[in-house]
Amino acid sequence: MFQPDRLNNELSFWQKVKALDYILLTSVLLVSTISLFVMYSTDGGEILYHTKSHFSKIIIFFPLMIFIGFFNIKWWHNFSYLFYIVVVLLLIYVSFFGIKSSGSRRWMDLYLFNLQPSELMKIAIILCLAKYYHRIKIENVNSLTSIITVLTIILVPILMVLSQPDLGTSILITSSALIILWLGGVKIKYFIYSFIVFLISLPFVISFLKPYQKLRILTFLDPDRDPLGAGYQIIQSKIAIGSGGLDGKGFLKGTQSYLDFLPEKHTDFIFTLFSEEFGFVGSVGLLLLYTIIIIRIIQIGAISRSSFAKMFCFGFAFAIFIYITVNLSMVLGLLPIVGSPLPIMSYGGSSMLATMIGFGIVLSAKIHSQQTIA
Template sequence: MKNNFSQNTSIFQKLRDYDYVLLMSILILGVISIFAMYSTDGGEILFHTKSHFVKFSIFFPMMLILSFVNIKFWHAGSYLFYLIILGLLIWVALYGVQASGSKRWINLYFLNLQPSELMKIAVILCLAKYFHRIRTERINHFSTILVSLTIIIVPTILVITQPDLGTSILISLSGLIILWLSGLRIKYFVYSFILFLISLPFAISFLKPYQKLRILTFIDPDRDPLGSGYQIIQSKIAVGSGGLTGKGFLKGTQSYLDFLPEKHTDFIFTLFSEEFGFVGSILLLLLYGLIIYRIIRTGLISRSFFSRLFCFGFAFAIFLYVSINMSMVLGLLPIVGSPLPIMSYGGSSLLATMIGFSIVLSAKINHNQNIS
């Protein structure tokens, strides 16, 4: 009788500590994404709408189930999760599905899995566990820095060879923010930045021709308005034509007349901005801001350093993905192939994001637990 009462109390406690604001924000964003996908299909329920709806309908309940898994499970399985995703990246290099000159996917029949998207979460999880056990005085030791950089660099190199420069940059930055949050001295970041600037001309020489073209197009999109500069020029026109309140749902001319390529993936924000204008774009940004705030809040109230590191790292990652995607479609950054979380079409990206949210929700439920 007592055990049953304790168990019920535990369930009640979990439900009481659940972050319903974050949950509703994710759900609202998911509903918006489905309507946006419906718009990309021209106001019909076609492939992208059906596929995105099915994936969200599967991954959202999966997130709910995983969120009730104790945060100690995620801590215990962090290294294993990282090694599994690293193994999948090696599998991609050897036997991956090739499309449009890139080898990034594993064919699972029901889903073309892109392990590099999952590595964005795995590297944060792995480093959060690694620094959770490192004493403060050892954080700036050479061996500690070497191990943490190896955790970041190995998957980054594997992703670059696919080739996928955009995702490799996101993996690297997600890992580096954990190093900064863990207490690594700022001088190492300054030295690294100086070294990066010095090596930049040499690094550019190793870029693929299309990657060099993206950089040149970013500097001057009008140099090839019907070729490499076409996407960014049309994206700017679409965003600008939305005005203050937008043209209305399903009334975006740039999108419907097919002037805007890749509107269901990297340029989904452009379509949304054209239809709902400046006001709609600001509301979407506020929704992302609320999600990031709730993740940071969970990190602040968590007793374990592991939970804090993961939440802060994941919040930064979401901020990074949103900032880079929106900057990219507005011409403020070169096009690097960065999806907008939940909004963009892509099963692997959605799966990785939902796993990240489930860990945050687990950290919120178990925020009073101290992981030894």
């Protein structure tokens, strides 16, 4: 695409603009626009707090995504470890001085919005491990020193997030990390051994869960055991999705949400409201947009010359897939409720910020796809 003598030189502003991935940008913008209309619906068809706040975040974070994309992919490679360390320090800060809500200490007050550092760790862990496997020699990938190093990189933030407590986010961070390990060349036997150890230790792990976490698992196994209590949310979610039918009840006509049968409709259960109003057809359309986004990220990784960019793009694409899968499985009753937001759609500044940073780095990989990293 660019002349060989310019491969490792900085591109001009207009070259960067021309090299942007407009399919990815358009798809992200469409999902953002849909999310704004759905947020308007959660506010009862009025421009209230959630709609205003969500709109302001889109206005700020979407241009930020493009701005991040203009940074050379080498820059992200050079500062990957620092980014990881900064987020770990933020997690430590939150553990002692964070805002406590509903029994969890996960947020820090930035005045404009409350930042949840664990959301940033979803991106930081991918960056850190992508750089690590970019640097390490292939023959050393499965050495004991390497395995211990990557396990330390993964376990440090996971243990801090679990202590908040936030089981859902810790699972998502672990999933993002594991795909990078696989892409980095870690032998499949280590994954098998880890899975066996996990199964053996599962009874002990369950004993350390908080009472509300155990209740969520029991509710998942039998939602009807407490239909007016713990099982209420998932039961109402299924009713709302099922009542949407083929083409939905229509915009602003979702009875389950408007009559307040559906709790948490603006955050983790945003898809439930969308599905009720736009039905199966609308849901498939939204999933098609997400599919386009994931495919474009994979394609950008495939054309990148540096293994760092490849691993980040593939890892981030897998992470987005996992976030969507977990959220939809959760609202459909296929998984326990673990507090996983739907990317871009769900209300929440930290989640959207982390997602847009991830998209920005992907854009950087696209713009500098011919860039090599020594």
